[in-house]
Amino acid sequence: MKILVCISHVPDTTSKINFTDNDTKFDTDGVQFVINPNDEFGLTRAMWFKEKQGATVDVVNVGGKETESTLRKALAIGADNAIRVDTPATDGFQVAKQLAKVAKDGDYDLIIAGRESIDYNGGMVPGMLAKLIGANFVNTCIGIEIEDEKATVIREIEGGTETITSGLPLVVAGQKGIVEESDLRIPNMRGIMMARKKPLNVVDAEEVEAKTEAVKFEKPAPKGETKMIDPDNLDELVDLLHNDAKAI
Amino acid sequence: MSVLVYTESENGKFKKTTYETVSYAKGIADEMGTSVTAVAINADDVSALGTYGADKVLTVSNDKLSKFNAEAYADVIAQAVKKEDAKVVVIGQSANDKYLAPLLAVDLEAGYASNVVALPESTDPFQVKRTAFTNKGFNITEISTDIKLVGISKNAYGLKENQAEATAEEFEPQLGEEDFSINIESVDKATNKVTIADAEIVVSGGRGLKGPENWGMLEELADVLGAALACSKPVSDMEWRPHEEHVGQTGKPVASNLYIAVGISGAIQHLAGVGASKYKLVINNDPDAPFFKAADYGVVGDAFEVVPKLTEKIKAFKAEND
Numbered sequence: 001m002k003i004l005v006c007i008s009h010v011p012d013t014t015s016k017i018n019f020t021d022n023d024t025k026f027d028t029d030g031v032q033f034v035i036n037p038n039d040e041f042g043l044t045r046a047m048w049f050k051e052k053q054g055a056t057v058d059v060v061n062v063g064g065k066e067t068e069s070t071l072r073k074a075l076a077i078g079a080d081n082a083i084r085v086d087t088p089a090t091d092g093f094q095v096a097k098q099l100a101k102v103a104k105d106g107d108y109d110l111i112i113a114g115r116e117s118i119d120y121n122g123g124m125v126p127g128m129l130a131k132l133i134g135a136n137f138v139n140t141c142i143g144i145e146i147e148d149e150k151a152t153v154i155r156e157i158e159g160g161t162e163t164i165t166s167g168l169p170l171v172v173a174g175q176k177g178i179v180e181e182s183d184l185r186i187p188n189m190r191g192i193m194m195a196r197k198k199p200l201n202v203v204d205a206e207e208v209e210a211k212t213e214a215v216k217f218e219k220p221a222p223k224g225e226t227k228m229i230d231p232d233n234l235d236e237l238v239d240l241l242h243n244d245a246k247a248i
Numbered sequence: 249m250s251v252l253v254y255t256e257s258e259n260g261k262f263k264k265t266t267y268e269t270v271s272y273a274k275g276i277a278d279e280m281g282t283s284v285t286a287v288a289i290n291a292d293d294v295s296a297l298g299t300y301g302a303d304k305v306l307t308v309s310n311d312k313l314s315k316f317n318a319e320a321y322a323d324v325i326a327q328a329v330k331k332e333d334a335k336v337v338v339i340g341q342s343a344n345d346k347y348l349a350p351l352l353a354v355d356l357e358a359g360y361a362s363n364v365v366a367l368p369e370s371t372d373p374f375q376v377k378r379t380a381f382t383n384k385g386f387n388i389t390e391i392s393t394d395i396k397l398v399g400i401s402k403n404a405y406g407l408k409e410n411q412a413e414a415t416a417e418e419f420e421p422q423l424g425e426e427d428f429s430i431n432i433e434s435v436d437k438a439t440n441k442v443t444i445a446d447a448e449i450v451v452s453g454g455r456g457l458k459g460p461e462n463w464g465m466l467e468e469l470a471d472v473l474g475a476a477l478a479c480s481k482p483v484s485d486m487e488w489r490p491h492e493e494h495v496g497q498t499g500k501p502v503a504s505n506l507y508i509a510v511g512i513s514g515a516i517q518h519l520a521g522v523g524a525s526k527y528k529l530v531i532n533n534d535p536d537a538p539f540f541k542a543a544d545y546g547v548v549g550d551a552f553e554v555v556p557k558l559t560e561k562i563k564a565f566k567a568e569n570d
Contacts, residue, residue, distance in 0.1 A: 014517070017384040092350070118381070121380055121382060123362050131354035140347070159446075181484075211391065217386065218377075220523070229545060231557075237547065238561045242565065247473075248473065
């Protein structure tokens with residue numbers, strides 16, 4: 001079984017978000033970049049397929065050279081090969097289209113991506129990729145097993161779950177639940193050393209025109225004063241919840 | 249040339265978010281000087297869509313579509329878009345809407361903006377404001393394609409009544425085997441529980457509650473308020489609560505009217521994930537908890553005293569006012 005895990009290179013979850021160039025660009029100054037958490041859950045599940053079912057695991061990212069540290073981390077976690085499509089990621093469609101080329105060339109059985117990246121939160125690349133290569137697609141995947149070329153997938157729905165079966169090839173968009181937080185792996189020294197020797201192939205990008213563009217950024221409006229309520233005067237709180245928040 | 253809106257229903261019934269989505273489509277149609285066409289799949293009664301501005305409703309009745317299937321639903325919507333020659337397509341941002349959106353976008357060769365929070369800043373060029381960086385920022389996204397796909401976030405635009413005709417017209421899309429390439433074997437959903445996605449109020453607990461045995465008082469508060477229960481990441485990681493209750497950056501997003509955080513200090517990832525909630529009430533015994541700075545209302549006090557007292561007060565208030 002051949003698995004491709006799509007990796008997004010994103011600011012660490014604790015990052016302070018600022019914008020630069022007259023609010024037209026995300027300010028990367030002082031920001032630590034990591035594997036997108038939703039992708040890392042998927043990568044960890046891919047490791048399970050590698051260890052239990054002998055799958056090979058490739059990781060791919062669309063981006064400039066600066067994203068290679070993130071791919072190296074994925075190799076240190078245990079992926080076999082890394083691919084970087086050498087072009088800046090501009091919008092969801094452009095990324096999906098680049099990934100589609102890699103996916104087709106590699107003839108993968110299973111492609112795992114994250115439900116969304118924590119930077120742009122587009123939530124569209126996995127589905128677009130599936131549609132572009134004519135593969136089946138399951139979003140918000142919180143469980144997957146593969147036996148005899150058939151996948152059984154658990155999808156999180158609002159207020160419950162859905163069990164889906166599908167043939168391969170299949171694209172799933174993973175999130176927490178596909179593995180648990182405690183299953184995540186911190187690369188050890190041996191993994192880091194080995195990652196240096198593993199192939200990281202840089203491939204040329206396709207000519208693709210983006211369909212959308214982030215033209216401007218804004219920070220949220222500063223938060224107003226917090227109304228503090230004395231615990232012995234909860235009537236005031238009930239009054240606020242009724243008259244101000246209109247919640248009761 | 250109308251604005252086309254997909255109106256999600258569950259067991260034949262529309263939810264409030266669907267009416268928000270129609271209200272939003274009407275807002276765009278007004279900006280562009282055109283009308284609103286809705287497409288509804290297996291809905292019982294579509295007349296209410298007119299209340300929020302739908303001029304025409306394409307009604308699809310098909311047993312094959314009784315269970316949500318992203319591929320098939322996206323295909324139905326795409327066929328409706330082509331039939332109506334719509335240039336702007338509006339959907340909501342429920343789990344199902346987010347599932348079908350990218351499939352629909354590729355089919356229509358449409359640029360897609362998700363998590364949109366307001367009417368377009370301009371319709372030519374077409375620019376919309378959306379959240380990014382998990383509510384730590386916004387971006388203005390310009391869609392340059394002929395057909396534009398816009399996903400409006402829950403609780404962002406709100407309900408706007410705008411009486412229109414809502415003439416119903418039967419629509420029979422062509423569906424083939426390729427629309428049902430995955431099999432939905434079973435759906436497991438508690439029917440009597442308020443979901444975090446639908447809830448107007450979410451009651452959430454953190455490590456400050458000390459252990460899973462102390463959740464009873466939160467359940468009572470949630471009961472009185474008709475709220476959904478949620479929890480912070482550490483609580484889910486320690487398995488005090490099931491992970492489907494985990495809200496935050498890597499958990500579920502919350503966009504309720506009121507978010508009540510009990511014993512949650514307010515890590516940056518948590519604040520981001522619940523940032524789209526309109527009002528936030530924080531109850532914590534630590535006056536320096538960072539969450540207070542992001543709150544609308546704060547109570548510094550022992551949750552084990554404050555929560556039961558608040559539950560009683562709300563009960564009494566409701567008894568008096570209902």
